Amino acid sequence: MLSVIPDIDILIPVLEHRGPTHSIIMACIAFTPIFILYHKKAIPYFIALIQHPLFGDYIAGCQTQLLWPLSTQSFGTGINIISKTNITIEWLIFIASILIMLKARESAVFFQPHDSNLILLIPTFTVLLPTFLSFPLDVPVWLIPPHLVYMFIFSVSIIISARNLPKILKNLILRL
Secondary structure (H helix, E strand, C coil), X not given: CHHHHHHHHHCCCCCCCCCHHHCHHHHHHHHHHHHHXXXXXXXXXXXXXXXXXXXXXXXXXXXXXXXXXXCCCCXXXXXXXXXXXXXXXXXXXXXXXXXXXXXXXXXXXXXXXXXXXXXXXXXXXXXXXXXXXXXXXXXCHHHHHHHHHHHXXXXXXXXXXHCCHHHHHHHHHHHC
C-alpha cells in the first residue's frame, strides 16, 4: 500500500506528477521520524515506498524526479506505458503479486476489517480509478484486467473496513 503513496500527486493539482512525491530524497526526509521511532523495523516499509519511483516509474513511467529538491532532472529508461515491454513487465509483476498473496495467505487480510485497509483509498483514487477515467494518462487495454482485480479487492476491503470506521476512530483516539 505504501508503494502507491507517491501517486498522491495526481490528486494535488499544484504538484507535478512524478516530481517531489517521487523523490528518494523526500522519502528519506519523510521517513526520518519513522526510522528514529522504529529503527530497523521501518526498513521494509521504506523499501515499499521507494520501490514505486525506483522500479515502477523509473523503468516504465518514462521519467521521474528521483533527486528532487537537489535536482529537477528526470531519470528513467524511456519505456513507455503503452509499450509491449511495459505491458509484459506489469503482467509479470501482477501475477507474481497474486501468487505471493495467495501463498502467504495475505489475501484474507483484505477481506477482514483492519485499520490499515482504509489506506487503500490512496491507490484506489490515484491509480486504479483513473484507469477508467483516462486521467492522467491512458492505460493500455491489456492492463485493465489487473486493474479490475485490484479495484475489486481494494473496494471490498475499503467497504468492509469503512463499516467499522466508528470503532477504528475510537481505537485511534484511545491510542492518542
